[in-house]
Amino acid sequence: MLLNTIKIKSNTLANFRKMFNTRTILTYFILVLLVPFSITEKHNRPNSIQKRRSPEPDEPRHTSGCHSCRMREEIKQRNLMVIKDEILRRIGFEEAPNITGKALPQVPSEYLMRIEEENGGMQSDQPQFRSGYTVVEEEDDYHVRTQQIIAYAQPCAYLR
Structure with missing residues (x-):
């Protein structure tokens, strides 16, 4: 055993x-x-923020420069994409509509004449000598500049 x-x-x-x-x-x-x-x-x-989409062809691709400049540019591009996506989401679109090849209507001549009368003959760097209260907006180089405007079609006012 x-x-x-x-x-x-x-x-x-x-x-x-x-x-x-x-x-x-x-x-x-x-x-x-x-x-x-x-x-x-x-x-x-890579030691940088990963984008969820590839850059659009018209966006410049920065390959040189210091690390902080590249990071700043990458954050700027990311913020733009977030803003665009949020605007599209709020109006109910998943992506921006394609309006390539669509002809935009001509600006009526009475509007062009009114603009010409208001700014007639003045160069862009000349001061505006108008009496009364004026509002002057300064250029803001710190924030994002508009690079693309999305226009959505609407029915004409007299057809409603």
Whole structure:
């Protein structure tokens, strides 16, 4: 009986050693396969904000300059995309409508004449000498400048 118990224990111990060696070998094999991939993934990761969309073709792609300038430009582009997406979401569109090739209507001549009378003969750098209260808006170079205007079609007023 004692001899059988010793044989069972020795068989169990032998099986444990075989299993331990197999697990150890398997573990080392997996480590050898996976470690090089995880190291290369960490080194290839850029240290900048990832965009969810690729840049549009008309957007300039900055490849030179200091890191903070690139980050600032990337944040600026990201903010523009967020603003555009939010405007489209609020008006119920998933993407901007394509109006390529559509002819815009001509500006009526009475509007052009009124603009000419108000600003007639004045150069853009001349001061405006008007009496009374005037509002002067300064150019704001810190915030985003308008680069694209999206116009949506509306039915004509006299057809309603």
